[in-house]
Amino acid sequence: MRFDDYKSGAILVAKVLDGRIAADVAPRFKEALIEYVAQGNRAIVLDLSDVTFIDSSGLGALIASLKVIGPDGELVLSGAQETVMSMFKLTRMNKVFRMFSDVDSAITALS
Amino acid sequence: MSQLCLSIDSDLANMSIVAVAVNRICQYAGFDNIGAYQVELCVTEAMTNAILHAYHGERGHTVLVRIEVDSDRMLLEIRDNGTPMPSDQVERLIAGSKQPDPDDADPASIKEGGRGLQIMHDLMDEVGYFREDAANRLLLMKRIRVATSDRTG
Numbered sequence: 001m002r003f004d005d006y007k008s009g010a011i012l013v014a015k016v017l018d019g020r021i022a023a024d025v026a027p028r029f030k031e032a033l034i035e036y037v038a039q040g041n042r043a044i045v046l047d048l049s050d051v052t053f054i055d056s057s058g059l060g061a062l063i064a065s066l067k068v069i070g071p072d073g074e075l076v077l078s079g080a081q082e083t084v085m086s087m088f089k090l091t092r093m094n095k096v097f098r099m100f101s102d103v104d105s106a107i108t109a110l111s
Numbered sequence: 112m113s114q115l116c117l118s119i120d121s122d123l124a125n126m127s128i129v130a131v132a133v134n135r136i137c138q139y140a141g142f143d144n145i146g147a148y149q150v151e152l153c154v155t156e157a158m159t160n161a162i163l164h165a166y167h168g169e170r171g172h173t174v175l176v177r178i179e180v181d182s183d184r185m186l187l188e189i190r191d192n193g194t195p196m197p198s199d200q201v202e203r204l205i206a207g208s209k210q211p212d213p214d215d216a217d218p219a220s221i222k223e224g225g226r227g228l229q230i231m232h233d234l235m236d237e238v239g240y241f242r243e244d245a246a247n248r249l250l251l252m253k254r255i256r257v258a259t260s261d262r263t264g
Contacts, residue, residue, distance in 0.1 A: 024123035083148035
């Protein structure tokens, strides 16, 4: 999995550069997110604006990462396209993840 | 009716080319973006199950995806020759399961996996599973809904 990441104060912004998150890459996606947490990041904005497809495995990787960061940390999502958002709504994961229309809104909310 | 068969080796890395082709065929058939995504999602979930569960993640086996396009519906058959789907999984695919809303106060209680069959159940108009001649046949059907203007007034 490829990411483009930078820090905005204490917040890590990680943009997913791969367009598809399915079962073939979900384990590596999960490892990469957990590594961000292991590096000490406690507030993470995951920018999904370039992601065109996510399946249940990708969703599982996100849920696993949310568990790892725990109640004292924040993993929020931004920029989900309409199709990707439909997957979150179908599985009601839009109630579990804080989701923002863009990175700036997410950073403002976490600051 | 138009028909196409795609055959891949049982490697997860092969799924995306089939999924992308299915999405494009859906758009050609008249689905909107969300409908095409939903069909692509379901065929991906079905291929994942065939590779990881029927073939236990082993490469070197065949997964066949047959696509049938009619004027008003799309039918997909995902076929493998691996281990049959357990009866409780078949039940979940056909009947679905009433799952409570995830508790957003406690992410720790949310399961990471096991959503694929429910997604197929929820998004398709009809689903089916048959075990025939040592093959697993999973059928997915979705109607193509064309937006029509309301002429009743």
